[in-house]
Amino acid sequence: MPVPVVLVTAAAEGFRPNMITIAWTGIVNSEPPMVYVSIRPSRHTYELVRRSGEYVINVPSVDQVRQTDYCGVVSGRDVDKFKETGLTPVPAAHVKAPLIKEFPVNLECRVVETVKLPTHDVFIGEVLAVHFNEEVLNENGRVDVDKVRPYAFCMQEYRTVVEQIGGYGFSKGVEHK
Ligand SMILES: Cc1cc2nc3c(=O)[nH]c(=O)nc-3n(C[C@H](O)[C@H](O)[C@H](O)COP(=O)(O)O)c2cc1C
Structure with missing residues (x-):
């Protein structure tokens, strides 16, 4: 810990679009x-990702912590999570899975490899597009962490990411902006 916490959206023919809370996620390649x-095969979203080969990672801000938790304790088999949370699905550019409008960062992904592990399947996805809500960008067009106000999952608790204690390469004198 800490680990990230995101909402992953997925859509497949014959199902309503769904979202699942995921803590086991991250970057694995640069180019x-x-x-x-x-994702555990027992999750409803697993079936949607398996069938469509696509998903969107939606990175939340502290404002969405309640909805993110909710989507991790109920199943899309039983409820329409978009309806229940009031979150807004908007069409993506390259995949059928919707972006969540209220979430500051959205990554459209296409599955390129699936690794079957004993309890979970790891869906490795190529990032086809990244969307940022304008409000989280600074004057140089870069993401401003203070505006995103991200949070992490830490020993079953949601905790904010607050204080800057260094910057990339600062131990060797690299200036960080
Ligand atoms: C903070 C948090 C993190 C979670 N991380 C994962 C995860 O990484 N993989 C997974 O399969 N389930 C994870 N879950 C559980 C699913 O989100 C949960 O079972 C959800 O209700 C499944 O929804 P679905 O049936 O609509 O797909 C997590 C739940 C929470 C609350």
Whole structure:
């Protein structure tokens, strides 16, 4: 710990679009950019990702912590999570899975490899597009962490990411902006 916590959206023919809370996720390659999400086959979303070969990673801000938790304790088999949370699905550019409008960062992904592990399947996805809500960008067009206000999952608790204690390469004198 800490680990990230994101909402992953997926859609497949014959199902309503769904979202699942995922803590086991991250970046695994730079060119092309690739990420992974690790999903238990018992999850409803697993079936949607398996069938469509696509997903969107939606990175939340502290404002969405309640909805993110909710989507991790109920199943899309039983409820329409978009309806229940009031979150807004918007069409993506390259995949059928929707972006969540209220989430500051969204990554559209296409599955390029699936690694079957004993309890989870790891869906490795190529990132086809990244969207940022304008409000989280600074004057140089770069993401401003203070505006995103991300949080992490830490020993079963959601905790904010607050204080800057260094910057990339600062131990060797690299200036960080
Ligand atoms: C903070 C948090 C993190 C979670 N991380 C994962 C994960 O990485 N992989 C997974 O398969 N389930 C994870 N879950 C559980 C699923 O989100 C949960 O079972 C969800 O209700 C499944 O929804 P679905 O049936 O609509 O797909 C997590 C739940 C929470 C609350």
